[in-house]
Amino acid sequence: MATTLVEKIISSHLNGKSVEPGEIVMLPVDVVLGNDASTNGAITVLKNMGVDNVFDPAKVVTVADHFAPAKDEQSAMLLRTMEIWAKLQGVKFYAQGRGGIEHTVLIEEGWVVPGTVIGGGDSHTCTYGALGAFGTGLGLTDIACCLALGAFWQVVPETILVTFTGNRQRFVTGKDLILAVLEQTGVSGATGCVLEFSGSGAQALSIDERMAVSNMAVETGAETGFFVADEVTREYLQNRTEKPWQPEQSDEGAHFVRQIHIDLDALDPLIALPSLPGNVAQVREAKGRKVDQVYIGNCANGTMTDLRQAAEMLRGKKVHEGTRAIIVPASQKVYKQALAEGLLDVFIDAGAMVSTPTCGACFGGHNGVLAAGERAITTTNRNFRGRMGSPESEVYIANAFTAAASAVAGEIVDPREL
Amino acid sequence: MKMTVKAIVIKEDNVDTDVLYPGKFLNILDTKKASEHLFEGLDPKLRELLTTGPTALFVEENFGCGSSREQPASAMKASGVQCIFGKSFARIFGRNCVNSAMPAFINPNAVLAVKQGDDVQVDIETGVVTIGNVEYPSAPVATLPQEIVKAGGLVPWVKAQRITGSSGSGIVTS
Numbered sequence: 001m002a003t004t005l006v007e008k009i010i011s012s013h014l015n016g017k018s019v020e021p022g023e024i025v026m027l028p029v030d031v032v033l034g035n036d037a038s039t040n041g042a043i044t045v046l047k048n049m050g051v052d053n054v055f056d057p058a059k060v061v062t063v064a065d066h067f068a069p070a071k072d073e074q075s076a077m078l079l080r081t082m083e084i085w086a087k088l089q090g091v092k093f094y095a096q097g098r099g100g101i102e103h104t105v106l107i108e109e110g111w112v113v114p115g116t117v118i119g120g121g122d123s124h125t126c127t128y129g130a131l132g133a134f135g136t137g138l139g140l141t142d143i144a145c146c147l148a149l150g151a152f153w154q155v156v157p158e159t160i161l162v163t164f165t166g167n168r169q170r171f172v173t174g175k176d177l178i179l180a181v182l183e184q185t186g187v188s189g190a191t192g193c194v195l196e197f198s199g200s201g202a203q204a205l206s207i208d209e210r211m212a213v214s215n216m217a218v219e220t221g222a223e224t225g226f227f228v229a230d231e232v233t234r235e236y237l238q239n240r241t242e243k244p245w246q247p248e249q250s251d252e253g254a255h256f257v258r259q260i261h262i263d264l265d266a267l268d269p270l271i272a273l274p275s276l277p278g279n280v281a282q283v284r285e286a287k288g289r290k291v292d293q294v295y296i297g298n299c300a301n302g303t304m305t306d307l308r309q310a311a312e313m314l315r316g317k318k319v320h321e322g323t324r325a326i327i328v329p330a331s332q333k334v335y336k337q338a339l340a341e342g343l344l345d346v347f348i349d350a351g352a353m354v355s356t357p358t359c360g361a362c363f364g365g366h367n368g369v370l371a372a373g374e375r376a377i378t379t380t381n382r383n384f385r386g387r388m389g390s391p392e393s394e395v396y397i398a399n400a401f402t403a404a405a406s407a408v409a410g411e412i413v414d415p416r417e418l
Numbered sequence: 419m420k421m422t423v424k425a426i427v428i429k430e431d432n433v434d435t436d437v438l439y440p441g442k443f444l445n446i447l448d449t450k451k452a453s454e455h456l457f458e459g460l461d462p463k464l465r466e467l468l469t470t471g472p473t474a475l476f477v478e479e480n481f482g483c484g485s486s487r488e489q490p491a492s493a494m495k496a497s498g499v500q501c502i503f504g505k506s507f508a509r510i511f512g513r514n515c516v517n518s519a520m521p522a523f524i525n526p527n528a529v530l531a532v533k534q535g536d537d538v539q540v541d542i543e544t545g546v547v548t549i550g551n552v553e554y555p556s557a558p559v560a561t562l563p564q565e566i567v568k569a570g571g572l573v574p575w576v577k578a579q580r581i582t583g584s585s586g587s588g589i590v591t592s
Contacts, residue, residue, distance in 0.1 A: 024560050024561070024562045024563075037444040037445070037487070038486070038487075040447055041447055041488065044447065045573060048573050049573050049576045049577055049580075050577055050580070051576075051580070066444065067444075067445055071445075072445075074445045074446070075445045078445055078447075120486075121486060122485075122486055123484065123485050123486040123510060125486075137485075137486040137510055138486055138510065138513070139486050139487070139488035139491070139510060139513060139514040139517060140488045141488060141514070141517040141518070141571070141572045141573065142513060142514075142517060142572070144572075144573075144576075145517075145572055145576050148576050148580070149576060149579065149580075153513075153562055153563075153566075155560070187432055187480060187483055188432070188479065188480035188483065188506065188508070191480070191506065191508065191509060192509070221480065221483070221508060221509065223509060276432060363436075363441035363444070363485070364436070364440060364441040364442050365441050365442055365444065366442075369442070382434075382436065382484060382485075384434040384436040384437060384484060385434075385436065385437050385459055386436055386437060386440055386459040387436045387441070391437070391459045
């Protein structure tokens with residue numbers, strides 16, 4: 001029988017047992033991820049489960065990123081407790097200054113390979129779909145279950161096939177592709193499903209841009225959003241991992257619960273208006289709205305691709321008076337590469353701030369939160385009410401070209417018009 | 419297990435975890451302290467409705483969308499919410515509810531019928547809710563989530579799995 005990619009991945013983790021959408025399985029994990037906002041809670045729950053040691057230390061990764069560098073004493077204690085626990089358990093710990101934002105770090109460090117299952121204490125674990133992995137977000141009790149049993153309960157999802165065809169125009173990025181998907185699904189249209197991205201337009205994307213697409217799969221309600229592993233994937237993984245993997249894809253004739261087609265030739269830069277990621281419009285529809293803050297960075301959009309795009313708009317220009325720009329490279333590696341390429345000079349000369357990697361203001365934690373009445377344009381993934389600070393602030397989500405161009409204009413502007 | 423609870427009605431689609439429990443409070447681990455910030459971005463006055471005794475929430479479409487943070491579910495549970503009836507739920511929030519033994523039932527008819535502050539009868543194992551004299555059955559729940567709720571949440575369920583040695587992979591049933 002023709003099966004989907006997600007069914008194949010799940011089945012391969014259950015000794016080849018065939019599965020059907022709607023069935024519930026205990027799905028073994030290849031990697032369990034925790035950060036400083038989820039790990040500490042999971043540690044307590046693990047103790048309550050009566051478990052002293054994690055199921056397999058080699059499969060557990062912890063990253064200091066949400067409240068790092070510590071925003072206050074309480075956060076400092078969380079970071080410290082996680083570090084002590086990680087060392088005691090013998091699990092991988094990416095310390096402050098040694099990693100960056102979890103999803104970027106796990107991808108660049110070779111933890112993610114096609115066909116694997118990754119349970120993460122963060123909803124944007126779906127970013128690993130960029131490499132064809134079933135990465136999915138879990139609450140801290142589920143994470144504790146993963147740490148105890150090496151598995152979590154999972155409903156076998158349906159698949160929505162998303163086909164991208166045609167060629168992107170200049171200034172249209174991976175961010176616009178996923179916003180175009182969100183325009184069709186809204187914020188719940190893919191609940192109970194995975195998205196599978198296919199077509200020539202998907203294959204043409206770099207891993208950075210695939211990350212931007214997969215990162216917001218959860219915003220459609222999906223469990224994750226995959227790309228089929230291909231030559232781009234193989235090239236990216238070379239020298240990053242020794243873990244073996246096989247390219248897999250959905251069989252011809254496999255059942256898709258819905259198909260979405262997006263013609264890239266006709267795609268303009270898009271923007272998510274407040275206060276829903278599915279509230280998608282063309283950038284020009286928001287044109288002229290003044291912005292107090294521009295924020296470039298997050299777990300999938302603080303990559304070299306994003307920083308180069310931002311630098312292209314900011315080179316030789318100034319951030320508009322009355323607007324502040326914060327640029328957050330997603331990892332120490334990205335930060336160093338940006339330095340080597342002279343991008344940090346471009347940003348600083350333009351009057352932008354460059355921050356150490358952190359989840360920071362993306363989730364309203366620290367490092368650039370918004371006051372009541374303020375408006376921001378960002379490359380992040382959520383713009384719910386109060387997401388980045390005051391419930392009376394507004395967040396617009398767009399690609400790095402649009403965000404950086406808006407920093408120069410001091411108002412939302414289509415990058416093609418700067 | 420039937421009990422009488424007070425209905426708290428939230429009439430808004432896509433209520434997300436950022437308004438249910440803002441990110442800046444994610445560094446609070448104590449559930450009781452976390453409960454002091456429940457609904458902070460939505461309507462902090464909703465917390466006052468939780469102080470009168472056991473409650474059930476009645477919510478609209480895609481409730482709990484967004485982050486994987488568990489505080490919205492665990493703080494509700496700690497504040498006396500017994501179960502939630504909604505038109506639909508976001509995936510991770512729905513899981514967190516099951517794992518906290520505070521089940522989230524799909525029951526659009528009950529959501530249409532209920533009024534703020536109604537005394538209603540709920541059965542948190544079957545999902546049947548009685549409003550006035552009318553019984554509203556919820557959509558059927560799969561066996562495993564039902565077992566987890568029955569066990570008192572994922573913590574006791576995992577404990578039991580470890581004792582019986584039946585943990586690990588395998589199809590459980592749908």
